[in-house]
Amino acid sequence: METKLKTCSALLVLLFCCLSGVQVQEDSNNHSSSAPVAMDSVGGRLVEDQIERPGTETEMGDPAAGPDIWTEFATLRDKVTEMKLDLRWMENRVTAAESRGEELQKQNDAQNVELEATYLKLQDLEHRLIVSESQVDNLKEELATSKVAFSASLLASGNGNMGTVSGDFTVIYENVFTNIGNHYSPYTGYFTAPKKGMYFFRFTCYFVYEPEFHAVHISRLFLNDNPIVVTGDSFDHLKDREDSGSNGVVLQLEVGDVVSIKVNGYVWDDKYHRTTFSGFLLFPM
Ligand SMILES: [Ca+2]
Numbered sequence: 001m002e003t004k005l006k007t008c009s010a011l012l013v014l015l016f017c018c019l020s021g022v023q024v025q026e027d028s029n030n031h032s033s034s035a036p037v038a039m040d041s042v043g044g045r046l047v048e049d050q051i052e053r054p055g056t057e058t059e060m061g062d063p064a065a066g067p068d069i070w071t072e073f074a075t076l077r078d079k080v081t082e083m084k085l086d087l088r089w090m091e092n093r094v095t096a097a098e099s100r101g102e103e104l105q106k107q108n109d110a111q112n113v114e115l116e117a118t119y120l121k122l123q124d125l126e127h128r129l130i131v132s133e134s135q136v137d138n139l140k141e142e143l144a145t146s147k148v149a150f151s152a153s154l155l156a157s158g159n160g161n162m163g164t165v166s167g168d169f170t171v172i173y174e175n176v177f178t179n180i181g182n183h184y185s186p187y188t189g190y191f192t193a194p195k196k197g198m199y200f201f202r203f204t205c206y207f208v209y210e211p212e213f214h215a216v217h218i219s220r221l222f223l224n225d226n227p228i229v230v231t232g233d234s235f236d237h238l239k240d241r242e243d244s245g246s247n248g249v250v251l252q253l254e255v256g257d258v259v260s261i262k263v264n265g266y267v268w269d270d271k272y273h274r275t276t277f278s279g280f281l282l283f284p285m
Pocket of ligand 1: 233234235240242243
């Protein structure tokens with residue numbers, strides 16, 4: 001389109017030049033026609049007869065006399081008309097293109113607004129995703145540290161009584177069945193709470209009478225230094241030589257609380273694992 005406009009401009013310039021040329025030629029002819037008058041006034045008819053008048057055969061297209069100015073003028077006029085039509089056609093196209101451009105600009109603006117909104121939503125989703133990933137990591141860590149369970153029996157091998165007659169004896173359960181998290185120590189007999197939460201504990205003691213031992217045996221579950229629940233046995237006669245006692249409790253523990261079993265007397269164990277201590281975390285708090 002820009003090329004066409006340039007072409008039209010060039011043609012218009014050419015037309016102007018041609019018209020200027022025509023004007024100059026007409027002025028020259030007019031000057032020539034006026035010359036005989038002057039010459040007539042000063043020089044007589046001989047000069048006048050040698051000058052041709054406008055509208056004579058020479059001006060109307062005598063090939064021997066030069067180009068037909070009126071024919072050229074008509075041709076140029078037709079070209080001007082044609083160029084006007086082309087110009088109007090181009091103007092219409094430019095107007096249509098401008099209208100289409102405005103419409104496209106509106107669509108582009110609307111898409112930019114939509115794109116900006118989408119970008120903001122994406123940023124929000126990205127932020128929420130980062131938060132969710134952090135929460136998932138925390139939950140994984142929480143779940144990993146929430147796996148707390150242990151179970152152990154008194155003797156790893158052999159059989160026999162363990163205890164003392166001089167007071168509470170902390171029972172050390174040597175044979176470990178399970179110890180998830182390693183929060184029960186088979187060297188001290190203590191379970192140490194790794195986190196705050198609700199815990200369940202159960203202990204079973206097997207009592208076997210022997211003449212040199214006490215006739216009364218008491219086992220208690222301690223939370224730190226405090227007895228919580230108890231079980232025990234006594235011997236009234238020789239026919240009652242063996243008994244088993246157990247107890248259980250749910251406790252809310254803080255981090256670092258210690259749970260253990262203490263016996264005043266003796267407890268028995270053998271390959272059947274009759275004396276046990278177990279516990280696990282119900283849920284953290
Ligand atoms: Ca008994």
